[in-house]
Each structure stands twice: as structure tokens, then as C-alpha cells.
Amino acid sequence: MTGDTGFVILGSGMAGFGAANQLAEYGIRPRMYDQRPRPGGLTSSFDHGDGFVFDEGVHISFTKSDRVKQVFASSVAGKFETGKVYCNNYWKGHWIKHPAQVNLHGLPTPLVVDCIRDFVAASQMQEPAIDNYHDWLIAAFGTTFAETFPMVYTRKYHTTDATNMTTDWLGPRLYRPELGEVLRGALEHEPLDVFYVDDFRYPSFGGFEGFMHGLFPKADVHCGHRVTGIDPAARRIQFATGASAGYDQLISSLPLPVLVPLIKGAPADVVDAAARLACSQCVVVNIGLNRPIESKAQWSYFYDEDIPFARVSYRTALSPYSAPPGCGAMQAEIYFSDKYRPLEGTPDDWIDPAIDALIRCGLIGDRSEIIHRSAIWIPFANVIFDHDRRPALELVQAFLEDVGIASCGRFGQWGYTWTDAAFLSGEQAARRLVKAMAA
Incomplete structure (x- = not known):
């Protein structure tokens, strides 16, 4: 197989099909390649034949974009569930609403007292030095709460200590309360709704992957194609099958540590930088x-x-x-x-x-x-925002721009990217390439 030229997309997850969706609006049907046996990427769902359907971890849609809502709704023919997000926390036999910092009610009194006392002390600090996520947690919540809850969770979820992480990823993810909110949540049961996720949508049938099914026809999808080499000068991709394909424009949602070593002529320092991304x-x-x-x-x-x-x-x-x-x-x-x-x-x-x-x-x-x-x-779950990330990512992104590869998605941009943001990043990558061609 030699393949035609034109637009090629590597990866068939949300970002890849975001790119395909945008190209469809330009009247372009790209070729898409994925090493998996079927499309879907990290949004794949699995029906085990016994009535149980599982996703690759918890996925919901809580996008604020009306356009993305419409795309997803059309993909499942309007058959989706809606609801209000409610999540909770477990700590040593106690169940409390999330986020814990404003829901201390019901925890042991000595712990609650220490959390509030330390929160007040931290609030009185004038411009504390913030060199890492550990420093931010202490400044935001005080020592007792920080060490009892988010620092432990960091080791479990991010697999490293808070001192080894930056604060680049925070955004709205950790609510920073006022003293009155902390006090009220300690005295009353679940008085506040301050979680950054409110309403959600989820396909009624077939798991989260359903939100992508309507997008599948927008690309010429080739599964079972693991990329083994990319020659940006010749604009050619080699696959493990022995086949190859040409391209005029290339969009990739492959994880950067996977993508960069595949590129012919990638400098050693760029390959090393990609390897440092955790x-x-x-x-x-x-x-x-x-x-x-x-x-x-x-x-x-x-x-x-x-x-x-x-x-x-x-x-x-x-x-x-x-x-x-x-x-x-x-x-x-x-x-x-x-x-x-x-x-x-x-x-x-x-x-x-x-x-x-x-x-x-x-x-x-x-x-x-x-x-x-x-x-x-x-094998690729969440980006770890350690201190290696930013300088390594800047070097890798500059190289990809030089060789004309538009990278998108959670692991193509190496960011804390939710589903709708991954979809939109694919659309943005497609728009950039189309506009560059027209310039």
C-alpha cells in the first residue's frame, strides 16, 4: 500500500475525531490511522457480553460549548442521560462530600479543629513563596488539611510527591475557599456546592464511546496500523505492517514520547526531552x-x-x-x-x-x-506536571512545528485535557493547517 496524499490523522480518540470533524466542514475527508483494532482511543468502551459495559476509567461530558453538546448529542441520536454531579470522599471510615475542604462536618473533632486553625494561620501569611504544588497546598489550606488529604491523594493519583509538581495544571480543579465557607462546612452537613463540575451528560447505551460513533464516518479509518516511522522531508509514514502512506498535512494525537522517536532526523536533545515527559x-x-x-x-x-x-x-x-x-x-x-x-x-x-x-x-x-x-x-492515563515537563515540552513543541506536524489532544499537547478540550484541540489543529495552506 502506498496511500494517497492529503490530510492524515494519527490516533482515533477525541482529538483525532475533533480534527476530522473540523476538516469535514472544509469538505475534506482525512485518512486516519490507529494501532488499536477499532477506533475510540481513550474514550473506548467495552461490552463484555454479560450486560456490563465499562469505559477506560470514568468519563463524562460536562462541556459548556453548545456546539460540542450538539455534536455529541447527534452522535447518539439524542439518547443520553443527564444529571447533577455529586462526588464524595472516603477517609478512615468517614464519608464526606467533595470537595473536602468545605465539607469537614462529621470528621473527628480534633482533626477539624486543627484544619481550621491551620487554615486561619495560612490565610494570614503575606505573599508566601510558591515554588511547587506542596507550597501551594500549604498556602491554600494550611498544613493539617494539606497533609491529610490532597498530599496523600497526590501520591496515589500522580504517583509522586507534591514538592515534585508545579501548579501549571490547577485551574479550577482545587477550590480555594474563604474562612466562612470552611467554618460553615465544618458546622453543617453539605451546605455548599462549589465543585467545578455541575451538570453532566453520558450516553444511555454502549458507554462513553457512543459520543464518538457519529464522528466515525468523517474519516477514512485504518485500524491495526502501528506507526514505526515518520519522514517529514518525504512526507511519508511507515507502519509495522510493512505498509506506508504519504501525506501533505499531518495531525497527530499520539503521545509525545511515542511520536518524537518515530520522526526521522529528530535531534537527540528533542528525543531526550520527550522521554522526560512523565x-x-x-x-x-x-x-x-x-x-x-x-x-x-x-x-x-x-x-x-x-x-x-x-x-x-x-x-x-x-x-x-x-x-x-x-x-x-x-x-x-x-x-x-x-x-x-x-x-x-x-x-x-x-x-x-x-x-x-x-x-x-x-x-x-x-x-x-x-x-x-x-x-x-x-499505559497513558494522566499527565504528571513535574518540574521536567515545561522545559521539555517547549523543546518538543518547537521541533514539531519545525517539521510541520500539528499535535493535539491530552498526550499530543501533554496537558490536563478534558474530553471536550481534547476534541476542540483537534479542531484547532485542523484549522491551523487549513489556514496555513491558504496563506
Whole structure:
């Protein structure tokens, strides 16, 4: 196979199909290549044939863009669930609403007193030095709360310490309260709604991947094509199958540490920079129960370090059709990283430890309730914003611009990118290339 020229997209996730969606508006149908056996990328869903449908971790759509809402709604023919996001936290047998910093009510009194005292002390500091995420947490919440909750969660979710992270990724993700909000949340039960996610949408059937199905026809999709080389001078891509394809314009959502070494002539310092970009990996343990799960929450955060998972999501809280009638399902996320916490054993080895912890937290009564158990391995889960990231990313992005590759998506831009932002980044990449051609 030699392939035609024209627009080529590498990767068939949200960013890739965002690019395809934008190109369709210009009357262009690109070729798309993905190493997986079917399109979907990180938004893929899996039907195990027993009535349980699982995603690659928790996914919802909470975009504020009316246009993206319409694209997703059309993709599922208007068949989607809506709801208000509610999530909670587990700490040493206590369940409290998220975010914990304004929901201390119900925790042990000495802990609440120390959290408030330290919060007041931190609030009185004048322009504290913020050199890393650890410093920010202390300044924002005080020592007791920071060390009890977000610093522990950081080690579980980001696989490294807060001192090793920057604050580039924060945005609206960690709510910084006023004293009155902290006090009210300590005295009253769930008085405030301050979480950055409010309403959500989720496909009724087939898992989160459904929001992409209507986009699949907008590209000529070739699955089972793992890229082994890119020659930007010859504008040619080589695949593990032995086939090759030419291109005029190239858009990639491949992870940068994967993409850069594939590019012929990539300088050693750029290859080294790409290798320094860190991300977490995730074992997602899927559990199906023979009974419904009675939970108001769509997902929960776990702060105990002796509990392996950082987060658990509840499938039927997103769509009642994610499990057989009368059954429930949940997913527990356990994080690793090549750079900071390599995976021990295999993904399946973590199923039983996850079940043990779910029983200990009261989410499962005993093993007799379990009618489905499986694990998904996600080699690229979340970007880790360590101190290597920014200088390495700047070098890599400059190189990709020089060789004419438009990179997009969470791991193509190496950012903390949600679903709608990944989709929009693909559209933006396509627009840039089309406008450059017209200039």
C-alpha cells in the first residue's frame, strides 16, 4: 500500500475525531490511522457480553460549548442521560462530600479543629513563596488539611510527591475557599456546592464511546496500523505492517514520547526531552455486582494510603443501562508510572487487592456479590506536571512545528485535557493547517 496524499490523522480518540470533524466542514475527508483494532482511543468502551459495559476509567461530558453538546448529542441520536454531579470522599471510615475542604462536618473533632486553625494561620501569611504544588497546598489550606488529604491523594493519583509538581495544571480543579465557607462546612452537613463540575451528560447505551460513533464516518479509518516511522522531508509514514502512506498535512494525537522517536532526523536533545515527559498509568479494576449500588455519587475519592485505588466510579450512576437489570457496577482506579511508581505484577494481580479494599470500605458486602471481575491497563492515563515537563515540552513543541506536524489532544499537547478540550484541540489543529495552506 502506498496511500494517497492529503490530510492524515494519527490516533482515533477525541482529538483525532475533533480534527476530522473540523476538516469535514472544509469538505475534506482525512485518512486516519490507529494501532488499536477499532477506533475510540481513550474514550473506548467495552461490552463484555454479560450486560456490563465499562469505559477506560470514568468519563463524562460536562462541556459548556453548545456546539460540542450538539455534536455529541447527534452522535447518539439524542439518547443520553443527564444529571447533577455529586462526588464524595472516603477517609478512615468517614464519608464526606467533595470537595473536602468545605465539607469537614462529621470528621473527628480534633482533626477539624486543627484544619481550621491551620487554615486561619495560612490565610494570614503575606505573599508566601510558591515554588511547587506542596507550597501551594500549604498556602491554600494550611498544613493539617494539606497533609491529610490532597498530599496523600497526590501520591496515589500522580504517583509522586507534591514538592515534585508545579501548579501549571490547577485551574479550577482545587477550590480555594474563604474562612466562612470552611467554618460553615465544618458546622453543617453539605451546605455548599462549589465543585467545578455541575451538570453532566453520558450516553444511555454502549458507554462513553457512543459520543464518538457519529464522528466515525468523517474519516477514512485504518485500524491495526502501528506507526514505526515518520519522514517529514518525504512526507511519508511507515507502519509495522510493512505498509506506508504519504501525506501533505499531518495531525497527530499520539503521545509525545511515542511520536518524537518515530520522526526521522529528530535531534537527540528533542528525543531526550520527550522521554522526560512523565505520565501516570492506570489499572482499572471492573467489578459487576448481583445487586444495585445505592450511591448518590457518580464517583468517590480515597485518601487512605493503605487503600490501593485513588478513585472509584459507579457505572449505573452514569447510565442505568451500563449493567444488567437489578445489578450494579463500579470501577476502581489504581495508578502507576514508569518514572515514579512502576507497575508491580500484572494488571490482573490488582483485582483481588482492589476487591479487598472495596469490601473494607463497605462498597461490597462480600465476594458472593461479584458476578463480573476484569481489569483494563491504560499505559497513558494522566499527565504528571513535574518540574521536567515545561522545559521539555517547549523543546518538543518547537521541533514539531519545525517539521510541520500539528499535535493535539491530552498526550499530543501533554496537558490536563478534558474530553471536550481534547476534541476542540483537534479542531484547532485542523484549522491551523487549513489556514496555513491558504496563506
